Amino acid sequence: DAGVTQSPTHLIKTRGQHVTLRCSPISGHKSVSWYQQVLGQGPQFIFQYYEKEERGRGNFPDRFSARQFPNYSSELNVNALLLGDSALYLCASSRDRGEAFFGQGTRLTVV
Amino acid sequence: AQKITQTQPGMFVQEKEAVTLDCTYDTSDQSYGLFWYKQPSSGEMIFLIYQGSYDEQNATEGRYSLNFQKARKSANLVISASQLGDSAMYFCAMSLITGGGNKLTFGTGTQLKVEL
Numbered sequence: 062d063a064g065v066t067q068s069p070t071h072l073i074k075t076r077g078q079h080v081t082l083r084c085s086p087i088s089g090h091k092s093v094s095w096y097q098q099v100l101g102q103g104p105q106f107i108f109q110y111y112e113k114e115e116r117g118r119g120n121f122p123d124r125f126s127a128r129q130f131p132n133y134s135s136e137l138n139v140n141a142l143l144l145g146d147s148a149l150y151l152c153a154s155s156r157d158r159g160e161a162f163f164g165q166g167t168r169l170t171v172v
Numbered sequence: 173a174q175k176i177t178q179t180q181p182g183m184f185v186q187e188k189e190a191v192t193l194d195c196t197y198d199t200s201d202q203s204y205g206l207f208w209y210k211q212p213s214s215g216e217m218i219f220l221i222y223q224g225s226y227d228e229q230n231a232t233e234g235r236y237s238l239n240f241q242k243a244r245k246s247a248n249l250v251i252s253a254s255q256l257g258d259s260a261m262y263f264c265a266m267s268l269i270t271g272g273g274n275k276l277t278f279g280t281g282t283q284l285k286v287e288l
Binding site (some may be wrong): 072091092093094096102103104105109110111116117125135144149151153155156157158159161163164165166168 | 184206209214215216217218219222224253266267271272273274275276277278279280281
């Protein structure tokens, strides 16, 4: 079975631009959550979705938004990119409860 | 709010030896899950082991075991028979069990180096 897939794997954007990151969960998993990992730190929670509903939001500005589609895939959108948004963005999928599995991440560089 | 504390920024272990990575957590909730992940330099977050707060036995997955001490709020990871490929960053994380998936809170990580 395929694991969690994220696209793209690497991305370079200019300050002020918009970016969309995508995540496909493991088949049968209905929950997707997003994390930002800045170099040298642990991942920080951004959003959690379950059955297409937002179940949690971390301490991130409104420039960050997300959604989950009927097939349980998800998008993370970031508007008006700042240099500080440069990070590894990780997506995790899980069932209702229990183990959570991550994709390989999207490495975003803002220049 | 939940908090995870990993007090060992870096650890060294010799190949074939066992190593314990420390993790303490803080929560007032009774229903939660504890996770350990391995992150090599490639960046992928690899799931290692999971322990639910109501699980009576310590979780084990191959060479990994989780030493869960609920009263002390600790969830240490034990890696037996270390291998060179175990060199990586290790993160402890927790999530409340509320149904609807996981919202993980991570610690700051422990960098493990396995030596010959």
